[in-house]
Amino acid sequence: MTIQTLPLAVIAVQQQAIRLCAQMKTIAQVDQVFELVSKLISMLDDLDPVSSAIYETVLERRTALLKARQEKSPPPQSYYPVRVKSEQSRTQAASGKRDPERWGRKRRLGDMAALPPHVRDCFTEGERAVLYIVAADIRQNGSCRCTNKEIGDRAGVGLTTTRNALRKACQHGLLSIQHREQWRGKNLANILRMTCQRWLAWLTKFRPALGFHYHSKGVKKTVSSETFSKKNQNRQPAPYPKNSSTGGLQPFAKRKQLLDNG
Numbered sequence: 001m002t003i004q005t006l007p008l009a010v011i012a013v014q015q016q017a018i019r020l021c022a023q024m025k026t027i028a029q030v031d032q033v034f035e036l037v038s039k040l041i042s043m044l045d046d047l048d049p050v051s052s053a054i055y056e057t058v059l060e061r062r063t064a065l066l067k068a069r070q071e072k073s074p075p076p077q078s079y080y081p082v083r084v085k086s087e088q089s090r091t092q093a094a095s096g097k098r099d100p101e102r103w104g105r106k107r108r109l110g111d112m113a114a115l116p117p118h119v120r121d122c123f124t125e126g127e128r129a130v131l132y133i134v135a136a137d138i139r140q141n142g143s144c145r146c147t148n149k150e151i152g153d154r155a156g157v158g159l160t161t162t163r164n165a166l167r168k169a170c171q172h173g174l175l176s177i178q179h180r181e182q183w184r185g186k187n188l189a190n191i192l193r194m195t196c197q198r199w200l201a202w203l204t205k206f207r208p209a210l211g212f213h214y215h216s217k218g219v220k221k222t223v224s225s226e227t228f229s230k231k232n233q234n235r236q237p238a239p240y241p242k243n244s245s246t247g248g249l250q251p252f253a254k255r256k257q258l259l260d261n262g
Contacts, residue, residue, distance in 0.1 A: 106156035127165035139211035
C-alpha cells in the first residue's frame with residue numbers, strides 16, 4: 001500500500017502524528033501521539049511504512065522517557081545516539097600525535113610579530129598564526145575571503161582555534177566580519193577587513209612586505225600530473241613567412257636543402 005492509495009483521512013492523521021512527534025518531550029505528549037497511532041492502525045488493514053515508522057518512533061521515545069524517570073536522570077534531548085565517553089583525559093587527548101609540518105608552521109607564523117604589542121599577549125600562539133594569515137591576505141588583496149577551514153590549514157591549526165582567534169579579534173576591535181548568507185544554499189565565506197588603525201600602522205612600519213608573494217610560502221602547490229612531453233606534444237612551431245629566404249621552410253629543412261645542393 002502506497003501513500004497515493006491511502007484515504008485522505010488516513011493521510012491527515014499521519015501528518016498530525018508526525019507534527020506531534022517532533023514536539024513530544026513528556027510521557028503525556030507521547031501518550032497523545034500513541035492514541036493517534038492506535039487510531040491510525042485501526043483505520044488500516046495493512047500497516048504502511050509511514051505508519052510503522054511513526055509507531056516505532058513513539059515506542060522508542062516512550063521507552064527512553066520511562067527509563068529516565070526510573071533512573072531519575074534528565075530525558076534525552078536529541079534523537080541522535082549518545083557518543084561513548086572516551087577513557088582518555090583531556091591532557092592525554094591533547095598530547096597525542098601531531099602533524100610535524102602543521103605544528104612547525106603554526107610555531108613559525110605565531111612568532112612572526114604580525115600583531116602590535118598592546119594586543120599580542122591576548123592571543124595564543126595558534127591564534128597569532130591565524131591572524132598572520134588574515135593580515136597577509138588583507139595587505140595583499142584588501143580583504144580576506146578564505147573560509148575558516150582554509151585559514152586554519154594555512155596557519156597549521158584546527159577549526160576551533162581559527163574561530164576563537166577571529167572572535168577575539170572582533171572583540172578587541174581588530175577585525176570586522178561580514179557574513180554572506182545565502183537562501184537555500186551554503187553560505188559564502190565571510191569577508192574579513194582590518195579596522196584597527198594602530199594595527200595598520202604597526203604593519204606598515206615593522207612588516208611592510210607582509211602578505212606579498214605569501215602564496216609561495218608555507219603552502220604546498222599542486223604539481224601537474226602531465227609530463228613535459230605531454231604538455232608540448234601538441235605545440236607546433238611557428239612557420240617562417242613564405243616571402244622569406246626559406247620560403248616557409250623550417251631551419252632544419254633549409255640545412256637539408258643546402259646539403260643536397262652542395
